[in-house]
Each structure stands twice: as structure tokens, then as C-alpha cells.
Amino acid sequence: MTKTILRALAGETQAIPPVWMMRQAGRYLPEYRATRAQAGDFLSLCYNPELAAEVTLQPIRRYGFDAAILFADILLICQALGAKLWFETGEGPRLSTLTTPAELAGLKPVEDIHEVLGPVYETVKILSKELPKETTLIGFAGAPWTVATYMIAGRGTKDQGPAHALKAADRATFEGLIGRITEATIEYLDRQIQAGAEVVKLFDSWAGSLKGQDFDDFALKPAKEIIAALKARHPHVPVIAFPREAGTRYQGFAKAVGADGLALDNSVDADWAAAHVQVDGCVQGNLAPHHMVSGGDDLVRETKRIVKAFSKGPHIFNLGHGITPEANPDNVQRMIDAIRGA
Numbered sequence: 001m002t003k004t005i006l007r008a009l010a011g012e013t014q015a016i017p018p019v020w021m022m023r024q025a026g027r028y029l030p031e032y033r034a035t036r037a038q039a040g041d042f043l044s045l046c047y048n049p050e051l052a053a054e055v056t057l058q059p060i061r062r063y064g065f066d067a068a069i070l071f072a073d074i075l076l077i078c079q080a081l082g083a084k085l086w087f088e089t090g091e092g093p094r095l096s097t098l099t100t101p102a103e104l105a106g107l108k109p110v111e112d113i114h115e116v117l118g119p120v121y122e123t124v125k126i127l128s129k130e131l132p133k134e135t136t137l138i139g140f141a142g143a144p145w146t147v148a149t150y151m152i153a154g155r156g157t158k159d160q161g162p163a164h165a166l167k168a169a170d171r172a173t174f175e176g177l178i179g180r181i182t183e184a185t186i187e188y189l190d191r192q193i194q195a196g197a198e199v200v201k202l203f204d205s206w207a208g209s210l211k212g213q214d215f216d217d218f219a220l221k222p223a224k225e226i227i228a229a230l231k232a233r234h235p236h237v238p239v240i241a242f243p244r245e246a247g248t249r250y251q252g253f254a255k256a257v258g259a260d261g262l263a264l265d266n267s268v269d270a271d272w273a274a275a276h277v278q279v280d281g282c283v284q285g286n287l288a289p290h291h292m293v294s295g296g297d298d299l300v301r302e303t304k305r306i307v308k309a310f311s312k313g314p315h316i317f318n319l320g321h322g323i324t325p326e327a328n329p330d331n332v333q334r335m336i337d338a339i340r341g342a
């Protein structure tokens with residue numbers, strides 16, 4: 001096994017940690033903006049295998065990242081389950097809302113999702129042929145709670161209020177939705193792996209708003225179910241979990257859900273995480289994305305501090321969240337140089 005990302009996820013400590021970035025294919029890159037314009041809009045880009053593969057490859061060509069992440073979006077599965085989905089320019093995703101038992105019953109059955117998601121598997125197939133042999137291909141899905149927050153509210157929300165409200169008012173419908181997304185996610189990731197994904201990552205961007213028993217029931221339990229089902233079918237494919245803003249709940253999370261790696265957001269202190277989280281296995285993260293905008297000595301100092309904090313165990317360097325459109329592409333190269341000691 002030679003790929004650096006796979007070695008880290010297998011528990012190997014490496015002198016230079018492998019690196020990739022959340023949202024590495026994105027609007028901060030002029031070549032991404034050009035391909036997106038060619039596709040017409042964001043969703044057309046996601047469902048166009050040739051162009052989605054092209055934008056996935058762009059940051060690999062430019063920077064030589066150790067991993068490529070499939071270009072798609074965590075909300076495509078909502079559309080595959082029958083929700084309406086569109087993106088308002090400058091605002092973000094919009095969906096039909098789901099708050100009633102009738103709307104839950106109106107969703108498509110899980111076995112139908114591949115009709116919509118077929119082009120995504122095609123993108124994975126193209127990438128597994130075209131990526132450099134040292135680059136690891138990462139597939140992904142949203143975790144059920146995070147996907148449910150968008151399906152319930154019909155948009156992104158600051159506090160996930162509508163999802164918490166449904167959980168309180170109609171537990172059966174809420175749990176039914178979580179269950180349906182959980183099943184669909186297993187089949188979706190299974191197909192990505194069959195098509196050539198070598199690692200899969202579960203994005204639970206809003207895990208931090210679940211507290212106490214809710215965290216166990218709706219962040220931990222669905223992740224554990226998904227990972228167990230995938231491991232039964234693909235025992236050697238590593239899984240990275242990302243319960244963003246889980247705080248102290250990061251501790252023990254990877255073990256509890258059976259993940260091989262745990263992605264850390266930038267609110268977690270690196271020294272604390274090295275002592276309490278990395279003891280269980282590979283961690284990934286946790287540079288604050290704003291450094292990609294401001295750059296300078298701060299970026300280099302902070303990058304080196306994180307590398308050093310995690311140097312005694314398995315680590316994949318990454319940002320704590322996605323790179324933003326305002327980022328300067330030169331700063332990405334400075335970060336990589338600081339990691340690799342160039």
C-alpha cells in the first residue's frame with residue numbers, strides 16, 4: 001500500500017502528512033469558474049460526468065494534492081429521493097420542504113435513487129482511470145442529520161431550528177426521515193465504492209447543534225449504521241467521519257462509529273485533539289479556512305503549528321471547513337510548501 005492517504009488512515013505516522021482540502025475544487029480557482037460557466041450552473045456541473053471529473057482533477061494538476069474528492073454535493077441525494085432542489089445564485093441551496101407524514105410517504109423508495117445519481121457513479125469511474133496513481137480518490141455523502149436539516153427547512157439554517165422543531169413535534173416523521181436517508185446513504189456510498197472510490201467521507205456539518213442524547217441518537221447512531229453496512233460489504237475501504245463542531249464529543253467518536261479517520265473542524269484545539277482524539281487513530285484537519293484569504297506569515301506559522309501538534313500520530317492535513325471563494329490560490333501553494341518543507 002503506497003498511497004499516503006491510505007497509509008495515514010491505516011494508522012501510519014508519516015514524517016510529512018499527506019494533504020488535501022475541503023472544497024478544493026471550487027470558486028477560488030479561475031479554471032473551476034470557467035468549467036462551471038461551460039456547464040451552465042452548479043447542478044448541471046454535478047450531473048455532467050466529464051465536466052465534474054474535469055473540475056475534480058483541476059486542483060490535483062495545479063497543486064498535486066494527495067487526495068481528490070469527487071465533485072458532487074451532499075444535497076444530490078435529496079433530489080434522488082424526490083425532493084426539489086435548486087441553487088439560488090449568491091444564496092445557496094433551496095429545496096421543497098418536508099414536515100408532514102404525507103410528505104415523508106411521498107419520497108421515492110431507496111432503490112430508485114440510482115436513476116438520478118447514475119452520473120455521479122460515472123464521474124467516479126472516469127476519475128479512477130484518470131487520476132495519477134499516487135492520488136487517493138475520496139467519495140462522500142452527507143450524514144443523515146445534516147441532510148435532514150436541509151430537507152426539512154428547504155434551505156440552510158443558522159441553528160437548524162426547523163429540524164429541531166420537527167424532532168420535538170413529530171418524532172415519528174423525523175425518525176422516519178433519518179431512517180430513509182440512512183438507508184439511501186448506504187446504497188449511494190456502496191455504488192461510489194463499486195465505481196472506484198477508495199475512501200468515503202461522511203459530512204455531518206451540523207452535528208454541533210445536537211446535544212446529549214440527541215447527539216447519540218442522530219449523529220452517532222446513523223454514522224455507526226452506515227459504516228457497519230459499508231464495512232460488511234467493503235471491509236478494506238476506510239471511512240472518514242466529520243461530526244463538525246462536536247467539541248468534546250469528538251473524543252471517542254471514531255471508535256464508537258467504527259470510522260478509520262476523524263475530520264476536525266477549526267474550533268478544536270490541535271494539542272487537545274492530539275491528546276484526546278488522535279490517540280484513537282488518524283485525524284484530519286484543522287486549519288481555519290480564513291488563512292487561505294489572508295495568507296502571510298500567519299498562514300505559515302499556523303500550518304506548521306498544526307503539523308507539529310499532530311506529528312506523533314497519523315494525520316492528514318486539511319482545513320477545518322471548506323475553502324471560501326475569496327481565497328487566494330497562491331496561499332494554497334504556501335500552505336502546501338509549509339507542510340512539505342519546501
Ligand code: CP3
Nearest residue numbers: 022023024025026042069070071072073074092203205322
Ligand atoms: O471539492 C470538494 O470538496 C467536493 C465537492 C463538494 C461540494 N460540496 C461542492 C460544492 C462537497 C464535498 C460538498 C459538501 C457539502 N455541500 C456540504 C458539507 C460540507 C460543508 O460545507 O459543511 C454541505 C453542507 C453542502 C451543501 C451546499 N452546497 C451548500 C450549503 C452550498 C452553498 C454554499 C456555497 O459554498 O456556495 C453548496 C454549493 C457548493 N457545493 C459549491 C461547491 C463547489 C459552490 C457552488 C458553486 O459553484 O456555485
